[in-house]
Amino acid sequence: MAVTSQQIAELAGVSRGTVDRALHNRGRVNPDVAARIHQIAQELGYKPNIIGQALVRTKRDFRLGAILQSSETPTMQIVAEGVRQSAAALRGSGVELELREIVGLDAGRLLEEIDSLVEKGVRGLAIAPNNAPEIALRIDELAERGIPVVTLNSDVPSSRRLCFIGMDNYRAGQTAAYLMTQCHPTGGQVFPLAGHLNNTAHNSRLNGFADALRTAGSETIQLLPPQPCFDREDHAYEIAQHILRENPGLSGIYVASNGQQGVCRAIDEAGLRGKVCVIAYDLNAPNMELLKDGSLTFVLDQEAFEQGFRPPQILYDRLLYQKMPEKELLYTDILIRTRYNSDLPETLTDQLDPEPGNAKKSGTA
Numbered sequence: 001m002a003v004t005s006q007q008i009a010e011l012a013g014v015s016r017g018t019v020d021r022a023l024h025n026r027g028r029v030n031p032d033v034a035a036r037i038h039q040i041a042q043e044l045g046y047k048p049n050i051i052g053q054a055l056v057r058t059k060r061d062f063r064l065g066a067i068l069q070s071s072e073t074p075t076m077q078i079v080a081e082g083v084r085q086s087a088a089a090l091r092g093s094g095v096e097l098e099l100r101e102i103v104g105l106d107a108g109r110l111l112e113e114i115d116s117l118v119e120k121g122v123r124g125l126a127i128a129p130n131n132a133p134e135i136a137l138r139i140d141e142l143a144e145r146g147i148p149v150v151t152l153n154s155d156v157p158s159s160r161r162l163c164f165i166g167m168d169n170y171r172a173g174q175t176a177a178y179l180m181t182q183c184h185p186t187g188g189q190v191f192p193l194a195g196h197l198n199n200t201a202h203n204s205r206l207n208g209f210a211d212a213l214r215t216a217g218s219e220t221i222q223l224l225p226p227q228p229c230f231d232r233e234d235h236a237y238e239i240a241q242h243i244l245r246e247n248p249g250l251s252g253i254y255v256a257s258n259g260q261q262g263v264c265r266a267i268d269e270a271g272l273r274g275k276v277c278v279i280a281y282d283l284n285a286p287n288m289e290l291l292k293d294g295s296l297t298f299v300l301d302q303e304a305f306e307q308g309f310r311p312p313q314i315l316y317d318r319l320l321y322q323k324m325p326e327k328e329l330l331y332t333d334i335l336i337r338t339r340y341n342s343d344l345p346e347t348l349t350d351q352l353d354p355e356p357g358n359a360k361k362s363g364t365a
Helices: 005-012 018-026 031-044 051-055 074-091 107-121 131-144 169-183 201-214 231-247 260-269 286-290 304-321
Strands: 064-066 096-101 122-127 150-154 162-166 190-192 221-223 251-257 275-279 298-301 329-331 335-336
Touching: 005 018, 005 031, 018 031, 018 275, 064 304, 074 096, 074 169, 074 286, 074 304, 096 107, 107 122, 107 131, 122 304, 131 150, 150 169, 150 304, 162 169, 169 201, 169 275, 169 298, 190 201, 190 231, 201 221, 231 251, 231 260, 251 260, 260 275, 260 286, 286 335, 304 329
Parallel strands: 064 096, 064 122, 122 150, 150 162, 162 329, 190 221, 190 251, 251 275, 275 298
Antiparallel strands: 298 335
16 A cells, blocks of 8 residues: 555654655754654655646646635625635645636526636636536546545535535534423524525525424424525515514514514514524624624524535645545534623634644544
8 A cells, every 4th residue: 555645744753745745845844843754654665646746746737716606795705715725725736726706696607717727727616516416517527537626614415526515414404403492491483594595504404494393293383384584684684573473472583594684673673582482593793792782592604614624624635645535414503592602712723733634633424
């Protein structure tokens, strides 16, 4: 079996990026560390990946692409920051990454961006998709051409994508249902607010929520029909106003994507803050404030930064080292946040190894 740079890294007690720089004389490495790496490589009979070396030497030919939809939302802005920091970590190894951001969900625009990046010579893509059939077909076409695709935040499970990284949205919906039943042990009316009905993640959260309520036998909770707000706070505000007027006994609102600021505003104006349980997603700056002032009851966080950071690293591993992801579904943790644990960390990069291809793996399933 061929010796890999990862094995050398483990024996030397360094990252694989350090091994790569030492063996190929790129960047600064402590001389003693470099000598130890070369000695281990020689003892093991290490033979470098010639194809991988050629890719890295020809920097203009080693490009990756990332495309994020719903880029206007606070959560996807955190995802985008993860992509940018991942790109910065890979840049030292000769990898160029181009990020494209799309407002809202637009399958046609997404396909255009995919084609544009492929024309520019990207060797792998990370995308936040929606469930349009033509997107699955395009991912399959890319797989045929040897261009791996990693989906993030939302998945296209019917496609030949390399893997998915994001929250298990169905289980997150189940978790939200459990929390809602704890808020209303004697029952009540609950309204589910969706984002985009053509988004796999949003649908999975809605389905998990409804199924868990039925499975738990919560006949005392009346689930109203869901409505989409298309991730727009003004739409969410108007919908919530209408629901509150038409259902004076409403006891809970489940926000399956975005729109929580509009919902909380409508509840506030109705004088119902703290009386209507509101469960939403993602620990971002606006939600942190809504948690602290009691407007939101619970927030389910999905580690958005990691969803942006890891896909480029996975693509790097696949293209340079022919390494497959350890699993097809790389789930991030479902973290329950309340007003008592809602502080945003100053940075998430201390949870990640800044060397290429070595993002720490947590919460996978």
